Amino acid sequence: xxxxxxxxxxxxxxxxxxxxxxxxxxxxxxxxxxxxxxxxxxxxxxxxxxxxxxxxxxxxxxxxxxxxxxxxxxxxxxxxxxxxxxxxxxxxxxxxxxxxxxxxxxxxxxxxxxxxxxxxxxxxxxxxxxxxxxxxxxxxxxxxxxxxxxxxxxxxxxxxxxxxxxxxxxxxxxxxxxxxxxxxxxxxxxxxxxxxxxxxxxxxxxxxxxxxxxxxxxxxxxxxxxxxxxxxxxxxxxxxxxxxxxxxxxxxxxxxxxxxxxxxxxxxxxxxxxxxxxxxxxxxxxxxxxxxxxxxxxxxxx
Numbered sequence: 637x638x639x640x641x642x643x644x645x646x647x648x649x650x651x652x653x654x655x656x657x658x659x660x661x662x663x664x665x666x667x668x669x670x671x672x673x674x675x676x677x678x679x680x681x682x683x684x685x686x687x688x689x690x691x692x693x694x695x696x697x698x699x700x701x702x703x704x705x706x707x708x709x710x711x712x713x714x715x716x717x718x719x720x721x722x723x724x725x726x727x728x729x730x731x732x733x734x735x736x737x738x739x740x741x742x743x744x745x746x747x748x749x750x751x752x753x754x755x756x757x758x759x760x761x762x763x764x765x766x767x768x769x770x771x772x773x774x775x776x777x778x779x780x781x782x783x784x785x786x787x788x789x790x791x792x793x794x795x796x797x798x799x800x801x802x803x804x805x806x807x808x809x810x811x812x813x814x815x816x817x818x819x820x821x822x823x824x825x826x827x828x829x830x831x832x833x834x835x836x837x838x839x840x841x842x843x844x845x846x847x848x849x850x851x852x853x854x855x856x857x858x859x860x861x862x863x864x865x866x867x868x869x870x871x872x873x874x875x876x877x878x879x880x881x882x883x884x885x886x887x888x889x890x891x892x893x894x895x896x897x898x899x900x901x902x903x904x905x906x907x908x909x910x911x912x913x914x915x916x917x918x919x920x921x922x923x924x925x926x927x928x929x930x931x932x933x934x935x936x937x938x
Contacts, residue, residue, distance in 0.1 A: 657804040659830045660728040662837070662874045663689055664799065670849055674878040676869075678717035685876070688721055690795075691787060695726025697794035702778055704756055706731030706800050709810070711755035712860070713737045713746060713764060717881050719782055720859055721869060722790070723759050731800030732756075733807045733827075736860040738814040743767035749812055751775070753825070804831030811862055826862065837870035849876035850897030856884040857891060867892070 667689035710727040765781035772779035857864040872879040
């Protein structure tokens with residue numbers, strides 16, 4: 637493994653063609669520029685970018701201590717947005733591949749997909765931890781329950797202040813559809829590289845959501861899904877905006893709402909993302925929303 641210190645002056649190349657194309661670079665750059673900006677909020681818990689960067693560094697240090705190396709799979713099975721974000725960027729920092737699974741899939745589907753992915757470490761919400769632990773343990777993996785006190789324990793894990801170099805085409809994330817395909821059997825996973833995800837986030841920020849530092853994106857889209865990655869967590873972190881996941885029952889039929897900084901509020905059109913499985917996110921129909929002209933849109937399918 638090659639670790640390098642983070643340089644705050646590092647220029648972000650949205651194409652991911654620079655030597656440092658690790659997707660986690662976005663978080664470290666934003667935390668350096670806007671440490672006190674709100675980053676993620678869920679239920680009653682809210683973190684700034686300084687908080688998120690610190691927690692992700694402890695997650696990275698813990699993964700290194702457990703022998704996780706570049707290319708290893710780390711599965712994340714939860715809806716808790718702050719914990720998810722810390723685990724996600726912590727895994728990416730050490731060059732691991734984040735395997736994102738919907739906790740609503742059910743124990744059988746989750747167990748199967750964890751086995752198929754070959755995850756070395758699985759972080760699962762406490763209520764879904766039981767059925768997974770024996771399967772992960774049988775493959776000499778580690779299954780970690782994530783409960784209310786989990787992040788309080790993480791601060792005692794060793795801190796990792798470095799990033800692992802990754803090529804743009806090396807995998808960063810593995811996604812599965814949240815629903816089973818028609819006719820039975822398992823769905824095909826989608827593997828996305830660092831370059832693909834960074835380019836998609838840049839397009840979402842500049843062409844679809846028109847996010848600025850200090851904006852807040854409220855969304856009903858699952859954080860572990862394709863659109864939740866493209867026009868959700870990755871986009872808001874790149875822009876220095878805040879990410880808030882809300883219940884669909886509280887959304888009034890709107891999937892994405894952006895509260896603009898400096899008192900401007902509006903609702904912007906959701907991302908148009910191909911659902912064809914192998915196509916890259918952010919390559920669907922693109923539309924530019926004017927930041928000073930609020931727009932409304934219906935819900936995003938899937």
